Amino acid sequence: MATMTLIQAINHALRVEMERDENVIVMGEDVGVNGGVFRATADLYQDFGEKRSFDTPLAESAIIGTAIGLANHGFRPVPEIQFAGFVYECMDQISTQAARIRMRSGGRFTAPITIRIPYGGGVKTPEMHSDSLEALFLHSPGVKVVVPSTPYDAKGLLISAIRDDDPVIFYEPMKLYRSIKADVPEEAYTVPLGKANVVREGSDVTLIAYGSMVHVAEKAAAQAEKERGVKAEVIDLRTISPFDLETIIGSVTKTHRAVIVHEAAQTGGVGAELSARIHEEAILSLEAPVERVTGFDTPYPLTAIEDEYLPTVDRICAGIYKTLDF
Amino acid sequence: MELKQGSEMFQILNQDGEIVEGQQVPDLSDDELKDIYRWMLRIRTFDGRSIKLNRQGRLGFYAPMAGQEACQIASMAALRKSDMLYPSYRDVGTAMYHGLPMENVFLNSRGQITGMKTPEGVNAYPPQIIIAAHVLHAAGSGWAFRLREEDHVAIAFFGDGATSEGDFHEGLNFAAVYDANAIFFCQNNQYAISVPVHKQMRSETIAQKAIAYGMAGIRVDGNDPLAVYEVTKKAADRARKGEGPTLIEAVTYRVGPHTMAGDDPGRYRTKEEEEDWASKRDPLKRFRQYLDSKGLWTDEEEERVKEEVLNEMNEAIKKVEKAPKGTVAELIDDLYAETPALLKKQKDEYLSWKEGK
Ligand SMILES: Cc1ncc(C[n+]2csc(CCOP(=O)(O)OP(=O)(O)O)c2C)c(N)n1
Numbered sequence: 001m002a003t004m005t006l007i008q009a010i011n012h013a014l015r016v017e018m019e020r021d022e023n024v025i026v027m028g029e030d031v032g033v034n035g036g037v038f039r040a041t042a043d044l045y046q047d048f049g050e051k052r053s054f055d056t057p058l059a060e061s062a063i064i065g066t067a068i069g070l071a072n073h074g075f076r077p078v079p080e081i082q083f084a085g086f087v088y089e090c091m092d093q094i095s096t097q098a099a100r101i102r103m104r105s106g107g108r109f110t111a112p113i114t115i116r117i118p119y120g121g122g123v124k125t126p127e128m129h130s131d132s133l134e135a136l137f138l139h140s141p142g143v144k145v146v147v148p149s150t151p152y153d154a155k156g157l158l159i160s161a162i163r164d165d166d167p168v169i170f171y172e173p174m175k176l177y178r179s180i181k182a183d184v185p186e187e188a189y190t191v192p193l194g195k196a197n198v199v200r201e202g203s204d205v206t207l208i209a210y211g212s213m214v215h216v217a218e219k220a221a222a223q224a225e226k227e228r229g230v231k232a233e234v235i236d237l238r239t240i241s242p243f244d245l246e247t248i249i250g251s252v253t254k255t256h257r258a259v260i261v262h263e264a265a266q267t268g269g270v271g272a273e274l275s276a277r278i279h280e281e282a283i284l285s286l287e288a289p290v291e292r293v294t295g296f297d298t299p300y301p302l303t304a305i306e307d308e309y310l311p312t313v314d315r316i317c318a319g320i321y322k323t324l325d326f
Numbered sequence: 327m328e329l330k331q332g333s334e335m336f337q338i339l340n341q342d343g344e345i346v347e348g349q350q351v352p353d354l355s356d357d358e359l360k361d362i363y364r365w366m367l368r369i370r371t372f373d374g375r376s377i378k379l380n381r382q383g384r385l386g387f388y389a390p391m392a393g394q395e396a397c398q399i400a401s402m403a404a405l406r407k408s409d410m411l412y413p414s415y416r417d418v419g420t421a422m423y424h425g426l427p428m429e430n431v432f433l434n435s436r437g438q439i440t441g442m443k444t445p446e447g448v449n450a451y452p453p454q455i456i457i458a459a460h461v462l463h464a465a466g467s468g469w470a471f472r473l474r475e476e477d478h479v480a481i482a483f484f485g486d487g488a489t490s491e492g493d494f495h496e497g498l499n500f501a502a503v504y505d506a507n508a509i510f511f512c513q514n515n516q517y518a519i520s521v522p523v524h525k526q527m528r529s530e531t532i533a534q535k536a537i538a539y540g541m542a543g544i545r546v547d548g549n550d551p552l553a554v555y556e557v558t559k560k561a562a563d564r565a566r567k568g569e570g571p572t573l574i575e576a577v578t579y580r581v582g583p584h585t586m587a588g589d590d591p592g593r594y595r596t597k598e599e600e601e602d603w604a605s606k607r608d609p610l611k612r613f614r615q616y617l618d619s620k621g622l623w624t625d626e627e628e629e630r631v632k633e634e635v636l637n638e639m640n641e642a643i644k645k646v647e648k649a650p651k652g653t654v655a656e657l658i659d660d661l662y663a664e665t666p667a668l669l670k671k672q673k674d675e676y677l678s679w680k681e682g683k
Binding site: 051056057059061062064065066067068069070071072073074075092093096097101102103104105106107108109110141142144164165166194242243245246 | 440443445446456459462463464468469492497499503661662663664667669
């Protein structure tokens with residue numbers, strides 16, 4: 001065991017997988033010598049050499065597109081998109097090319113690539129760096145989408161993603177890179193994809209969140225308990241696609257209420273999908289309509305009003321009370 | 327100072343099938359020469375009949391390739407079966423030459439999903455629909471060969487319009503930076519649907535773009551099979567030796583419409599122009615003249631090859647017409663290595679809905 005930040009856990013996951021499998025390579029802008037702008041790939045270049053850790057030219061579509069070609073010959077590339085806002089540059093290569101090549105070739109060709117993307121707000125990045133675009137990929141059949149919320153999960157989920165035979169988008173909450181520390185095993189271990197985590201048990205309402213919002217939801221659960229004696233269950237979704245409906249429905253049939261929390265814009269977001277599923281599968285156990293506490297239907301704002309845009313403990317509590325007082 | 331790049335075009339056979347003065351014929355045996363011609367004739371025949379099949383409603387999407395036979399066959403003849411091919415929708419000639427069964431082409435055209443199954447041993451991606459997306463796959467593939475120190479080559483085929491896409495530029499740049507074992511084969515057939523190449527770009531040639539990326543580039547007469555063979559062979563040799571990628575601009579012409587989905591070339595090009603390319607610069611005619619001059623081909627052989635292809639097509643189309651259309655369940659099965667639970671549920675719902683019908 002060692003105490004690690006989330007970014008260290010990610011670095012560790014890459015390192016143990018590169019040691020285990022020589023086909024695992026990392027690639028992206030500034031990932032080599034510099035070790036990534038967040039240091040996620042720190043020292044990999046120095047220790048594994050430039051044949052395993054590449055500084056690519058600055059071109060997102062090419063980073064993903066060439067990773068697909070590399071994967072064609074047995075490599076397991078882990079490309080990095082430097083910031084989430086730049087993912088539009090490679091939408092085609094992710095959603096049309098990587099996501100579909102298995103289906104398009106009847107299983108003959110596959111794209112086992114893990115696309116790492118720092119994302120999310122609360123760190124005051126320049127414009128167009130922080131957007132939460134995970135719903136785009138929830139709506140892209142053929143890729144998986146993972147978001148860790150703890151150093152332990154980050155390492156275990158990333159190892160699972162690298163070993164997965166399909167393309168995985170691995171969203172890393174920038175806000176959590178260095179703000180949390182935890183004990184993480186030194187050796188390789190996996191946290192399964194597609195499995196949610198109940199991080200706090202409760203009986204009155206289910207809070208569903210992922211990424212940095214899990215921590216805000218946990219705080220909201222504590223505050224609601226203090227303010228009104230509410231026992232909230234908190235679920236960390238961990239995998240956005242495919243999501244773990246079983247755990248969600250299991251919880252909602254117990255608590256009869258649900259509040260979904262995410263940073264991304266509300267309309268057409270992950271919350272919309274989860275809410276629809278809860279209504280489809282568990283309408284008779286619901287005591288109130290499912291609430292969503294999310295970012296607004298605007299582009300991610302400039303830094304001065306970031307704190308107003310992102311869901312807060314108070315906004316989540318208000319959402320909880322709305323379901324209770326319905 | 328003259329900054330303009332030359333627009334010279336490499337040629338071995340002139341329009342009359344004669345060796346251009348000072349040029350050397352590539353090192354090909356009589357049988358190899360005949361095989362190239364035979365395949366050009368095969369896909370010319372295939373093209374004509376496919377257009378008819380489309381008009382009869384027996385085929386779906388089809389992008390004619392007549393006029394581009396030298397580009398598609400002579401280039402692939404210079405490569406090995408172990409090399410990796412990334413074709414576009416118009417390049418089914420390259421794919422069939424590389425081993426893709428005719429049946430797959432038909433199945434795909436008819437929208438039957440079994441056509442998507444690329445057979446083991448056929449080293450070709452499914453034809454690309456997104457313009458230039460596969461330029462990147464070939465760059466990555468050729469980069470993998472370089473990293474693994476294997477002497478295979480990846481080749482991508484695309485049109486002149488594709489050279490305006492970002493992926494084309496990103497792909498060439500990456501390939502050059504990493505010395506990828508890649509060949510970028512542009513069939514400059516003069517039009518991207520209706521847009522002529524002079525409205526596509528301001529550079530005089532496509533080949534000259536190679537200079538900007540620091541890679542080898544050459545402009546070749548795309549209707550001259552010997553020249554196409556020679557430049558592709560050179561590019562492949564360079565790549566195999568680790569000398570990096572090559573951009574080939576093959577100057578050619580799409581004689582037919584863009585696709586069979588209602589394109590009328592009469593709206594954007596003249597009859598005279600079409601006539602000029604179709605009769606005077608026809609790659610088959612030119613090559614046949616050359617083979618005749620060496621006494622290598624006969625009218626009987628010509629008829630026999632055509633008949634063979636038509637028979638093969640007959641068999642293949644009958645077979646695919648009887649083949650299943652495919653089901654959404656199969657689509658779901660091929661999407662992920664392991665189908666996620668919610669998708670399994672959708673599959674079950676689909677299957678019971680289908681049974682109930
Ligand atoms: C990204 C993208 N944009 C637009 C299209 C629609 N489209 C299909 S073919 C074509 C023209 C392509 O021309 P060119 O690259 O010269 O190839 P050619 O068809 O002449 O072989 C266009 C615009 C497409 N398939 N993909």
